[in-house]
Amino acid sequence: MENYRLNHLRELESESIYVIREVAAQFERPVMLFSGGKDSIVMVHLARKAFAPAKLPFPLLHIDTGHNFQETLDYRDDLVKKIGAQLIVGSVQESIDQGRAVEEKGYNASRNVLQTVTLLDTIEKHKFDVAMGGARRDEEKARAKERFFSHRDEFGQWDPKNQRPELWNIFNGRKNMGEHFRVFPISNWTEMDVWQYILLEQIEMPSIYYTHQREVFCRDGNWLAVAPFMKLKDSEKVELKTVRCRTIGDITCTGLTLSTANSLEEIIDEIAATRVTERGSRWDDKRSDAAMEDRKKEGYF
Amino acid sequence: MESFSHNGYLDMELLRFTTAGSVDDGKSTLIGRLLYDSKSIFEDQLEAVKKASIQKGNDYINLALLTDGLRSEREQGITIDVAYRYFATPKRKFIIADTPGHVQYTRNMVTGASTANAALILIDARNGVTEQTHRHTYIASLLQIPHIIVCINKMDLVDYDQKTYEEIRDKFAQFAQTIDVKDFLFVPISALKGDNVVDASANMPWYDNGTLMEILETLHIENDYNFTDARYPVQYVIRPLTDEHHDYRGYAGRVAGGVFNKGDEVIVLPSGIKSKISSIDTFNGEIDKTFPPMSVSLSLTDDIDICRGDMIAKPDNMPEVSQDIEATICWMNQKPLNTSRKYVLMHTSNEVKCMVKEIICKVNVNTLEEIIDDKEVGLNTIAKVKIRTTKPLIFDAYKRNRVTGSFILIDEATNETIGVGMIS
Structure with a gap:
C-alpha cells in the first residue's frame, strides 16, 4: 500500500485551513486580527492557502497601541500590498483621546490592557461577527481550555465555565443578535511548530525576529527596548546589546532575548535549547497567576 | 536537543x-x-x-x-x-x-x-x-x-x-x-x-x-483514517472573479475518507450528477492525489451546481443517503432532550433540522446495561435513538468513518450545542 501520511506540520496546516474556511462559510462579516507577530503572520499565510487563487474574503485588523516597533509596521504595510488585502487599523491612541480608555501610569505602564477597549469598539463599528486570532493553546494555562470557536456575549466577554462543547471537527458558529465569536485557527500549534512551518514554507519575517544591535535596559531580569515613551528608573542604564525578539507585543511589554540567531535554522536551534516559555518574557502575564484568564474574560485576544 | x-x-x-x-x-x-x-x-x-x-x-x-x-x-x-x-x-x-x-x-x-x-x-x-x-x-x-x-x-x-x-x-x-x-x-x-x-x-x-x-x-497510527471509502464534503466554493482566474471554480474541503486522484470519475450527492476531477489545487500548485486529512480544492470537468453541504464520492462506493437515522447520542446540556421539539443538526458541512422520534434505550455507563423503562435524557446521558431530518443526510456509519458518521445537535433558542451523536 502507498504511504498516505502527512507530517505533523501538514496535518496542523490542514486543520487550520479547515477552520478558516469554516469561518468564511458560517459568518457574514469575518475579520482576521493581525499584530505583525509570527503567529498572525503564519495565520495570514494559512488564510491565503485556504482561498487560493482568490484573495482573502475578509479584511485584516491591526490594533495599533501606538507603541509598535517600526519594523512591525513596515512589514504589515508591505504584506498588505503584496497580497492585496484590505487593512483596518484600530487606534488605542484614539480610544484614549476619546476617553474610552485610560492610560496607565508609573514605570510599568503599558497599553496592552487598553487594546481590549479598542478591539471591541472596532468590532462594533464595523459590525464584525467574528474575529480570528493567532492565539495558541500552548502559550498559557487559561488558553489551554479555549475552543477553536469561542463564543462571546454581547459585551465581548468569555465565560470559561460555560463554553460550548466542541467535538470532532464540527464547529457551531450560531449566535444571537449582537453576539460574536473569536476563532483561533492555530490553537493546536506550538511555538516550535510555528517556526518549523515558517522554515518549511520559507515565509518572510520582520527583521526584529533576527539578531540585531539595539539600545536596551534591564528591568527585573528582562531586557526591554529603549523608546521615547519608556520611563527609566534611576538605577536602569541604557546599554547596546545584540538581541532579537522571541515574541512581539508592543514595545512596553516585549522582553528581548540576547541572541545572535541570524537565520530560521538558528532560531529553531535556539528555541529547542531554551528553558523559558516565550510568554516568560511577556510583562503582561506576570501581573498575577491568573492574569491571562482575567483579561480573556474581559474580551482580550 | x-x-x-x-x-x-x-x-x-x-x-x-x-x-x-x-x-x-x-x-x-x-x-x-x-x-x-x-x-x-x-x-x-x-x-x-x-x-x-x-x-x-x-x-x-x-x-x-x-x-x-x-x-x-x-x-x-x-x-x-x-x-x-x-x-x-x-x-x-x-x-x-x-x-x-x-x-x-x-x-x-x-x-x-x-x-x-x-x-x-x-x-x-x-x-x-x-x-x-x-x-x-x-x-x-x-x-x-x-x-x-x-x-x-x-x-x-x-x-x-x-x-x-x-x-x-x-x-x-x-x-x-x-x-x-x-x-x-x-x-x-x-x-x-x-x-x-x-x-x-x-x-x-x-x-x-x-x-x-x-x-x-x-503506536501504529497510519491506518487510523479510512483510506477506502472516498468522501469529500464540500465546505466552501472558491470563485476568485478576477481577470487572471476569470472562470475558476474550486470546491474547497477536507478529505474525509479514501483517496481522490486527478482524472477520477466522481459523483456529487445529493444530486447524483457524475463528473471527473480535472484538477486538485493547493496554494503551492496542483497535486495528483489527495487523502485524509488534507485540505484542498477540487475542480471538476463539468460545470455543475455544487454548494456547501454537498458530498463528492465515487460512483462505485457511495455513502448512505436518508432522512431517517439511528444513532447513539450523548446529552451535553442541563436541559433534557425534548422529543416534541425540533433541533438543528450539524453533520459534515451540512445543517438540517430534525426531531428525535424515538428513544430506544439509555445506557448505564457504569454497568453498560440498557435501560428501557426510563426515557429521560438529561446531562451526561448516553442513549440510542431514532432521528428524522427535514432534508436527507449523506453519511456513513460512525464505525466506518468518524467524520461522516458524527453530528451535533443545537438548541435553536440558545444556539448551544446540547447533544452529540454517532450514527449506527
Whole structure:
C-alpha cells in the first residue's frame, strides 16, 4: 500500500485551513486580527492557502497601541500590498483621546490592557461577527481550555465555565443578535511548530525576529527596548546589546532575548535549547497567576 | 536537543491522545510527569508550580498544578473542562486532551475522545478494575478511539508486585471482550515516582514491553483514517472573479475518507450528477492525489451546481443517503432532550433540522446495561435513538468513518450545542 501520511506540520496546516474556511462559510462579516507577530503572520499565510487563487474574503485588523516597533509596521504595510488585502487599523491612541480608555501610569505602564477597549469598539463599528486570532493553546494555562470557536456575549466577554462543547471537527458558529465569536485557527500549534512551518514554507519575517544591535535596559531580569515613551528608573542604564525578539507585543511589554540567531535554522536551534516559555518574557502575564484568564474574560485576544 | 533540529520536521508524526481518570488515579500527576520527564516544562512554569506547591503546604512539587489552568480549578483542586497540552519528542508531536473522569463529566470525556487516536485509561493498582474503568473504556469504544493504553498506576503502593499487575490485566482483558475494543496494551507505572513513564523501571524487571513513552512513540497510527471509502464534503466554493482566474471554480474541503486522484470519475450527492476531477489545487500548485486529512480544492470537468453541504464520492462506493437515522447520542446540556421539539443538526458541512422520534434505550455507563423503562435524557446521558431530518443526510456509519458518521445537535433558542451523536 502507498504511504498516505502527512507530517505533523501538514496535518496542523490542514486543520487550520479547515477552520478558516469554516469561518468564511458560517459568518457574514469575518475579520482576521493581525499584530505583525509570527503567529498572525503564519495565520495570514494559512488564510491565503485556504482561498487560493482568490484573495482573502475578509479584511485584516491591526490594533495599533501606538507603541509598535517600526519594523512591525513596515512589514504589515508591505504584506498588505503584496497580497492585496484590505487593512483596518484600530487606534488605542484614539480610544484614549476619546476617553474610552485610560492610560496607565508609573514605570510599568503599558497599553496592552487598553487594546481590549479598542478591539471591541472596532468590532462594533464595523459590525464584525467574528474575529480570528493567532492565539495558541500552548502559550498559557487559561488558553489551554479555549475552543477553536469561542463564543462571546454581547459585551465581548468569555465565560470559561460555560463554553460550548466542541467535538470532532464540527464547529457551531450560531449566535444571537449582537453576539460574536473569536476563532483561533492555530490553537493546536506550538511555538516550535510555528517556526518549523515558517522554515518549511520559507515565509518572510520582520527583521526584529533576527539578531540585531539595539539600545536596551534591564528591568527585573528582562531586557526591554529603549523608546521615547519608556520611563527609566534611576538605577536602569541604557546599554547596546545584540538581541532579537522571541515574541512581539508592543514595545512596553516585549522582553528581548540576547541572541545572535541570524537565520530560521538558528532560531529553531535556539528555541529547542531554551528553558523559558516565550510568554516568560511577556510583562503582561506576570501581573498575577491568573492574569491571562482575567483579561480573556474581559474580551482580550 | 540536537534531535529537534530543523531537519527533523519531515519525519515527525502527530498523535492525539486523551486521558481518562480522576484526581485520585493520579492522572494530572501522570501528565505532569510526561511533560516533566520529556523536558516539555519550562523553568518559569516549574518555578510557578514550585511556588504554588509550597503555598499549599505540599511536601513535593505537585505536578498536578501544571495542568489545572482555570482559577476555580486551582482553588477547588479539580479539573473542570477539557484542557489541551502539547509536547514533543524527537519521534512525535503529541496533543493531550486532558479530561476529568468523574461520572458528571461524561460529556467532557466524550469531547476529549472525539479527536483522539489513543486513550490512556488509568487504573489504581490498589483498587483494580472498577466501575470507573468500565465507564472510561466504554466511552473510548463508543467514540471508536483506535488504540487503548491501560496504565496500571501506583505500582509503588503495591510493592511493584507482578501478580497484582497480571490480575488487573487479565480482568480488564476479560471485560474488553464484552465491548467493541480492538487494540489495547498494558503498562505498569508509578506516575509519582516515574517508573515506566519515560524511563524504564528498575523496580519491575518482570515487565519489558516498553515504557508508556515508548508505546506512545511507536503506536501504529497510519491506518487510523479510512483510506477506502472516498468522501469529500464540500465546505466552501472558491470563485476568485478576477481577470487572471476569470472562470475558476474550486470546491474547497477536507478529505474525509479514501483517496481522490486527478482524472477520477466522481459523483456529487445529493444530486447524483457524475463528473471527473480535472484538477486538485493547493496554494503551492496542483497535486495528483489527495487523502485524509488534507485540505484542498477540487475542480471538476463539468460545470455543475455544487454548494456547501454537498458530498463528492465515487460512483462505485457511495455513502448512505436518508432522512431517517439511528444513532447513539450523548446529552451535553442541563436541559433534557425534548422529543416534541425540533433541533438543528450539524453533520459534515451540512445543517438540517430534525426531531428525535424515538428513544430506544439509555445506557448505564457504569454497568453498560440498557435501560428501557426510563426515557429521560438529561446531562451526561448516553442513549440510542431514532432521528428524522427535514432534508436527507449523506453519511456513513460512525464505525466506518468518524467524520461522516458524527453530528451535533443545537438548541435553536440558545444556539448551544446540547447533544452529540454517532450514527449506527
